[in-house]
Amino acid sequence: DAKTTQPPSMDCAEGRAANLPCNHSTISGNEYVYWYRQIHSQGPQYIIHGLKNNETNEMASLIITEDRKSSTLILPHATLRDTAVYYCIVSGGLSSNTGKLIFGQGTTLQVKP
Amino acid sequence: DADVTQTPRNRITKTGKRIMLECSQTKGHDRMYWYRQDPGLGLRLIYYSFDVKDINKGEISDGYSVSRQAQAKFSLSLESAIPNQTALYFCATRTPGLAGGPGANVLTFGAGSRLTVL
Numbered sequence: 266d267a268k269t270t271q272p273p274s275m276d277c278a279e280g281r282a283a284n285l286p287c288n289h290s291t292i293s294g295n296e297y298v299y300w301y302r303q304i305h306s307q308g309p310q311y312i313i314h315g316l317k318n319n320e321t322n323e324m325a326s327l328i329i330t331e332d333r334k335s336s337t338l339i340l341p342h343a344t345l346r347d348t349a350v351y352y353c354i355v356s357g358g359l360s361s362n363t364g365k366l367i368f369g370q371g372t373t374l375q376v377k378p
Numbered sequence: 379d380a381d382v383t384q385t386p387r388n389r390i391t392k393t394g395k396r397i398m399l400e401c402s403q404t405k406g407h408d409r410m411y412w413y414r415q416d417p418g419l420g421l422r423l424i425y426y427s428f429d430v431k432d433i434n435k436g437e438i439s440d441g442y443s444v445s446r447q448a449q450a451k452f453s454l455s456l457e458s459a460i461p462n463q464t465a466l467y468f469c470a471t472r473t474p475g476l477a478g479g480p481g482a483n484v485l486t487f488g489a490g491s492r493l494t495v496l
């Protein structure tokens with residue numbers, strides 16, 4: 266599975282959009298980009314995933330560049346409850362049938378009033 | 379009720395004691411996982427199970443064993459606990475899906491079991 270690089274921390278003002286970047290320059294053609302978040306010491310929570318098209322759900326939007334080497338998770342109106350560690354994970358492909366996800370260090374997002 | 383339930387939520391034990399962490403799920407998923415989290419190290423996979431008869435080691439299985447008693451239950455055991463096994467442990471299930479396909483790696487995690495080994 267491809268490795269990802271994320272900034273260690275970011276701040277965002279409450280009510281504003283939070284844009285969390287992720288680099289995955291070694292991603293292969295059949296690998297998906299997944300985003301999870303972990304609110305302090307709770308179990309990680311799935312947010313969204315995508316292959317190459319932009320995706321949106323009730324929690325967030327995922328923008329994947331055309332070359333698929335990077336992506337951005339967008340929380341459109343961040344609230345204090347969105348303060349968490351956000352993990353960008355690349356996984357999938359026919360060679361990866363385990364569902365094993367490699368969690369890196371993630372980005373700690375601090376939403377401030 | 380939570381989809382994935384872990385017990386106990388907190389446990390303090392002594393070196394050398396046998397400890398079992400239990401996980402049960404109501405999602406009907408075949409695949410279950412045990413992860414460990416240490417500060418600054420992210421989550422690391424201990425064991426995973428594709429079904430009752432299929433158990434696989436993860437990246438840090440030494441010192442641990444598992445039992446898949448039923449589709450809904452997956453237990454993690456520390457036969458002889460040591461202090462460096464002090465950590466936060468998470469159980470998870472995986473949404474069914476074709477390998478590499480949509481949803482193939484969507485995991486639902488439990489709330490965690492905090493284990494302290496003195």
